[in-house]
Amino acid sequence: MQLRLDIITTTPKQIREKIFSTLDNYKEIFPASKEARILIKPNLNANMNALTGNTTDLRLLASVIMYLKDKGYKDISIAEGTNSGYYRNKISVITRLRVDAMAKRFGAKVKDLNYSEPVFIPFEDGVKGGIAKDCLEADLLINIPKLKTHFEAGMSVCLKNLMGCLVGQENKKKTHKSLARNILHINEHIKPNLHIVDGLIAMEGLGPTRGTPVNMGLIIAGVDPFLIDLLCAELAMFDHKKVTTLRMAEVLGLLKKEHHDFIKSLNIDGHKRKFLSPRGSLAARFIHSPKRQKYFLAIRNTKVFNYLCSTKIGGKILFKTGLRQDVFIEDEMSCKGLSIDWEKCTRCGKCADYCPIDINLPDGLDNEGNSCIHCLYCFMVCPEKAIIFKGEFGFVSEQLRQYDDIVRKIA
Numbered sequence: 377m378q379l380r381l382d383i384i385t386t387t388p389k390q391i392r393e394k395i396f397s398t399l400d401n402y403k404e405i406f407p408a409s410k411e412a413r414i415l416i417k418p419n420l421n422a423n424m425n426a427l428t429g430n431t432t433d434l435r436l437l438a439s440v441i442m443y444l445k446d447k448g449y450k451d452i453s454i455a456e457g458t459n460s461g462y463y464r465n466k467i468s469v470i471t472r473l474r475v476d477a478m479a480k481r482f483g484a485k486v487k488d489l490n491y492s493e494p495v496f497i498p499f500e501d502g503v504k505g506g507i508a509k510d511c512l513e514a515d516l517l518i519n520i521p522k523l524k525t526h527f528e529a530g531m532s533v534c535l536k537n538l539m540g541c542l543v544g545q546e547n548k549k550k551t552h553k554s555l556a557r558n559i560l561h562i563n564e565h566i567k568p569n570l571h572i573v574d575g576l577i578a579m580e581g582l583g584p585t586r587g588t589p590v591n592m593g594l595i596i597a598g599v600d601p602f603l604i605d606l607l608c609a610e611l612a613m614f615d616h617k618k619v620t621t622l623r624m625a626e627v628l629g630l631l632k633k634e635h636h637d638f639i640k641s642l643n644i645d646g647h648k649r650k651f652l653s654p655r656g657s658l659a660a661r662f663i664h665s666p667k668r669q670k671y672f673l674a675i676r677n678t679k680v681f682n683y684l685c686s687t688k689i690g691g692k693i694l695f696k697t698g699l700r701q702d703v704f705i706e707d708e709m710s711c712k713g714l715s716i717d718w719e720k721c722t723r724c725g726k727c728a729d730y731c732p733i734d735i736n737l738p739d740g741l742d743n744e745g746n747s748c749i750h751c752l753y754c755f756m757v758c759p760e761k762a763i764i765f766k767g768e769f770g771f772v773s774e775q776l777r778q779y780d781d782i783v784r785k786i787a
């Protein structure tokens with residue numbers, strides 16, 4: 377057992393430099409061949425901007441890709457199987473989050489694992505779940521989860537992030553009856569070489585999708601997902617037994633006394649913050665109580681129920697009652713560019729710190745030839761609202777309604 381991890385505190389300005397120096401500490405995991413297939417698995421479970429605390433930050437992904445490119449690797453892909461609702465509604469989260477645009481900018485590829493070839497592995501109760509063959513065949517797999525609370529699992533970090541390696545809704549829904557155990561089944565088969573947790577802007581409260589962003593300014597790297605997830609529970613001041621994957625791992629002897637002893641030996645008090653717990657709505661708590669959940673799952677898997685959920689009115693009812701966290705808005709964003717209101721701009725430089733592709737902001741926004749990928753990070757963090765969006769917000773409107781003020785405040 378290799379008990380080792382790195383807790384990296386960072387400001388937005390330092391992310392790249394800190395990722396480069398941290399990855400240098402893990403030289404042993406990098407393949408000798410520059411033709412090696414490298415897969416980066418972020419958390420892109422929904423179409424919500426990373427600054428809401430929901431998805432992996434593009435600045436982190438860009439830094440890892442730049443490091444790999446710098447070392448001469450040619451075959452780098454960002455791969456994710458986004459959550460069932462987006463898959464069912466044929467919404468490309470990878471495109472909405474501008475991950476494909478960022479990857480292209482740095483010479484990497486993207487892959488939607490929902491459409492990968494499945495390899496079937498045993499789940500509980502004799503069920504077989506299909507995981508993406510791409511994840512098994514990668515020469516180097518880097519897991520880059522978000523640090524966030526999760527209504528069903530307690531927290532979602534390294535272990536839970538591998539749910540996105542399941543192929544399509546048909547396989548994801550097979551996990552729910554024994555969620556924690558099945559997540560561990562996935563982790564028995566897919567073993568990332570490295571985990572890098574995005575705790576830059578984390579999520580507390582009603583995660584994974586309706587919680588509150590928290591600026592932690594943290595990145596955690598290591599090779600043991602049990603150790604890292606335990607650390608994350610400690611950092612969020614959660615009883616690790618309330619994180620279902622860790623509780624199950626302890627029952628199975630995967631989370632050991634050595635893990636606890638190691639975490640106790642760290643001096644992490646200065647990084648801790650008590651996260652609000654992911655307490656669901658009354659309706660959600662009623663349905664997800666262990667006594668009733670099996671009946672709900674039986675109904676949830678019927679064709680009639682799935683049809684009702686796929687209708688607009690059904691979706692609205694589920695969202696309003698808190699039974700569903702996501703709103704599957706069909707309208708795409710259409711960005712015709714961003715510009716600066718120079719009367720409002722104070723040249724504070726915050727926009728530059730958040731740009732994942734290092735555009736020289738704020739001046740660079742006025743440059744027609746800039747390679748802006750329209751991620752809207754600069755727009756969302758500007759404290760003066762000096763960045764002007766041209767076009768239609770589409771699905772982003774709902775995120776701005778919920779998160780605009782808070783993101784500007786915490787960034």
Ligand code: SF4
Pocket residue numbers: 716720721722723724725726727728737738757758759760761762763
């Ligand atoms: S964040 Fe806003 S105010 Fe600050 S430099 Fe950028 S545009 Fe100007």
Ligand code: SF4
Pocket residue numbers: 714730731732733734735737741747748749750751752753754755
């Ligand atoms: S300029 Fe703004 S919108 Fe464009 S890539 Fe940079 S942060 Fe994203």
